[in-house]
Amino acid sequence: MMNHVVLTGGRITVSLTALKMGLSTIEVGWLVAVFAILPMLLSIRTGRWIDQIGTFRPLAIGGALTTIGASLPFIFPSQITLLVAACSIGIGFMLVQVATQNLLGQADPAKRLRNFSWLSLTLAGSGFAGPLFAGLAIDHLGDRYAFGLLTIPPLIALLVIHYVRHILRAADAPTGAKPEKRRRVMELAAIPPLRRVLGVNTMLSGAWDTHLFVVPLYGVTIGLSATTIGIILAAFSSATFAIRLVLPFILRHVRSWTLVRVAIGTAVVVFVVYPWFRDLRVLIGLSFVLGLALGSCQPSMLALLHQHSPPGRAAEAVGLRMALINTSQVSLPLAFGALGTVIGVAPLFWAYASTLVAGGVLCRNPPAESPTDTA
Numbered sequence: 001m002m003n004h005v006v007l008t009g010g011r012i013t014v015s016l017t018a019l020k021m022g023l024s025t026i027e028v029g030w031l032v033a034v035f036a037i038l039p040m041l042l043s044i045r046t047g048r049w050i051d052q053i054g055t056f057r058p059l060a061i062g063g064a065l066t067t068i069g070a071s072l073p074f075i076f077p078s079q080i081t082l083l084v085a086a087c088s089i090g091i092g093f094m095l096v097q098v099a100t101q102n103l104l105g106q107a108d109p110a111k112r113l114r115n116f117s118w119l120s121l122t123l124a125g126s127g128f129a130g131p132l133f134a135g136l137a138i139d140h141l142g143d144r145y146a147f148g149l150l151t152i153p154p155l156i157a158l159l160v161i162h163y164v165r166h167i168l169r170a171a172d173a174p175t176g177a178k179p180e181k182r183r184r185v186m187e188l189a190a191i192p193p194l195r196r197v198l199g200v201n202t203m204l205s206g207a208w209d210t211h212l213f214v215v216p217l218y219g220v221t222i223g224l225s226a227t228t229i230g231i232i233l234a235a236f237s238s239a240t241f242a243i244r245l246v247l248p249f250i251l252r253h254v255r256s257w258t259l260v261r262v263a264i265g266t267a268v269v270v271f272v273v274y275p276w277f278r279d280l281r282v283l284i285g286l287s288f289v290l291g292l293a294l295g296s297c298q299p300s301m302l303a304l305l306h307q308h309s310p311p312g313r314a315a316e317a318v319g320l321r322m323a324l325i326n327t328s329q330v331s332l333p334l335a336f337g338a339l340g341t342v343i344g345v346a347p348l349f350w351a352y353a354s355t356l357v358a359g360g361v362l363c364r365n366p367p368a369e370s371p372t373d374t375a
Contacts, residue, residue, distance in 0.1 A: 001122040002153035003066045007093045008130030009150055010070060011035055014082050017143040021079055033330050034086040039094035040326035046098050047319025051312055054172025055099040059161050062095030066154040074147035085147070092154075094322060102315035103171060105306035112306060113251055116299035121244035124295060128237045188317055193308040198317075200260060201301040202324045203359035207267045208294050209332050210352045211236060215287070218345045222278050235284045239291025247296060256300035264360045266293035271353035275346035 011032055018028045050058050069088030072081040104115040137146035161168070188194055212233065219229040250259075270290045277283060302318075309317040 001126040002157035003063060003093050003096045004123055004126040005130040005133060005153045006066050006070050006089055006150050007035070008127050009134030009146075010085065010089045010130075012131050012134045013138060013143065013146045013150065014073075014086055016138060017073065017077070017147075018079070018082055020143065021082075023079065031082060031086055034083065035090040036326040036329045037090075038087055039090050040323050040330060042091065043094055043098060043319040043322040043326065044316060045319070046095060047102075047313075047316035047322075050099050050102055050315035050319075054168075055103045056161075056165060056168040056172055058095045058099040059168065060158065062092045062099065063154050063158040063161060065089070065092030065095065067151055067158065068092075070147055070150040070154065072147075074144055074151065077144050077147075096157075098315055098318050098322060101302060101318045103168075105302065105314050105318075106171070109303075109307065113256070113299055113303040114248055116302040117244065117248045117251060119302075120247070120295070120298045121241070123298075124237070124241040124244050128234075128241055188309070188313065188320055191308065191310070194305070194317065197301065197304045197308060198321060198324060200264075200359050201297075201305070201321060202328055203356060204260070204263060204267075204294060204297050204301070205325045206328045206332055207271075207290075207352060207356060209329055210271075210348070211287070211290060211294075213332065214345060214348050214352075217348075218275065221345050224280075228280060232280075232283050232287045235287040236291035239288040240295030243292045243295040244299075247299060250296070251299065256304055259296050259300050261360065263293040263297045264356050266290070268353045268356045268360070271349040271356070274349045 014035075015028050015032050018031055023031070046058070065088045069085040069092060072088070073085050075081075100119065101116075104119060105112055107115055134146055134150065137149050141149070215232060216229050219232065224232075267290060270286050270293075274283075274286055277286070301321075305317055305321060306314050
């Protein structure tokens with residue numbers, strides 16, 4: 001959570017600082033894309049590394065990189081340090097995220113889904129708090145001191161990691177299993193249940209990114225102010241936080257794939273009807289409903305990912321998942337930006353709705369879940 005605050009707040013702080021330094025919007029776009037490009041390239045290799053050495057060192061190194069990334073523009077404000085900050089924060093959070101998900105997934109199936117539910121809840125809170133924290137700091141203290149304040153959360157995280165280092169190292173103790181020969185990542189994609197989980201997860205993540213990218217474009221075309229667009233997006237974030245408050249209780253009674261199917265169907269309906277409305281109350285309501293649907297799926301996807309991963313390759317599977325998500329975060333804005341100039345904004349909603357329909361086909365006969373997945 002502490003490192004995620006830096007990621008979400010750092011994206012805004014880096015982009016606004018870069019604009020004030022005179023960079024063009026295209027240059028700022030590529031600068032922000034660096035947050036995802038390097039993790040996209042490195043996350044699979046990172047997962048393999050974590051499978052071999054455990055979680056303590058990746059957590060410590062990731063927290064240190066995140067701290068360095070936030071502190072450099074505070075100490076030496078320049079365009080170069082902004083680029084280094086984007087690289088360091090993106091890679092640092094990727095290390096923390098893969099290690100954390102791998103550690104939580106090592107629990108018994110009865111506890112695994114609960115672990116990921118609480119992880120998703122904390123990330124929803126930091127996803128809401130990070131941009132708010134950064135925006136307030138920029139308005140009241142300036143860009144430079146906003147970076148200074150963003151160094152505090154990862155420092156707290158590093159202190160916690162140091163405090164529980166003995167527990168983390170005990171969890172990293174060898175199990176006695178013999179290391180297997182080097183394997184290719186395509187072997188993971190060749191496992192049918194895992195391939196289906198990764199495919200559906202990427203589509204749902206793409207729906208999240210589509211909403212965050214296309215709604216501002218749509219708001220501008222219908223004359224909404226930046227504040228109003230922010231309110232619509234805030235409704236989405238608040239919904240993801242709200243659903244994750246009650247998700248541990250919902251998951252006791254609802255199967256994971258059932259939640260996924262409901263989320264896909266809800267997202268299709270929302271994307272289809274979104275361009276037909278201009279009333280602010282309706283748009284806020286649609287954003288909130290979409291947030292409830294998409295916010296309910298991440299714990300289930302993570303639990304299913306660990307369930308269907310081969311022994312000793314769970315972190316590598318998590319890295320593959322992050323690579324696919326980061327690819328979506330980089331490619332969708334570029335593709336939609338190009339398509340929007342040709343076909344307009346409204347068809348972008350419908351184009352991704354059709355993609356989600358294809359994802360729904362993958363869920364018609366989902367792979368079997370463990371009997372404790374709803375525990």
